[in-house]
């Protein structure tokens with residue numbers, strides 16, 4: 014653990030990349046991961062189909078009935094030790110920011126400011142007809158009461174700004190991620206098995222430009238052999254890092 018602390022303290026630019034394993038520490042089920050219910054069904058529909066733009070266009074009521082259980086009750090979850098350590102490191106100048114695959118807004122809840130959400134976020138919703146923007150709090154009460162959230166201007170069903178299957182990631186954000194990874198001296202890869210793009214290739218951008226990779230994930234990843242440090246258990250590592258991060262002097 015000392016090697017990890019030294020690495021973070023001595024590096025110029027540290028970035029974090031977080032995946033579903035970080036959310037599961039907060040009790041959120043991994044709906045995209047292999048150990049979640051991604052492969053299972055919900056009301057007889059494959060979850061991958063529920064999370065597709067195709068189904069959202071055809072049948073938004075089904076999407077929102079699913080999302081009522083898995084997206085619009087996110088406020089009941091609390092940040093984990095991972096979220097708290099990353100927030101503390103950013104506040105003290107040791108972490109430049111976080112790229113995340115998660116859509117649960119827990120990094121922000123923990124106090125992190127520089128968070129880039131590759132798969133979008135339900136913190137923002139928008140009308141695909143008139144582009145009016147709605148917040149999570151505008152939409153959540155309607156969805157939780159079992160109704161569809163309609164645009165107050167034009168009546169179209171509003172859509173959360175999460176990237177559904179069949180939609181493309183924000184290419185500007187992905188480009189920015191590659192550029193930032195290439196400039197990182199240390200990249201912390203946390204709770205991602207690095208199986209989907211661009212997650213699978215982003216750490217390589219750091220590695221090829223001389224960045225040191227730290228991987229902490231329960232399952233093996235394709236990048237393990239490039240990792241400077243490799244741990245399995247996020248909870249154990251970050252429980253140990255939390256008191257250290259709290260006592261750490263701000264970077265000068």
Ligand SMILES: [Zn+2]
Nearest residue numbers: 140143164167
């Ligand atoms: Zn509208």
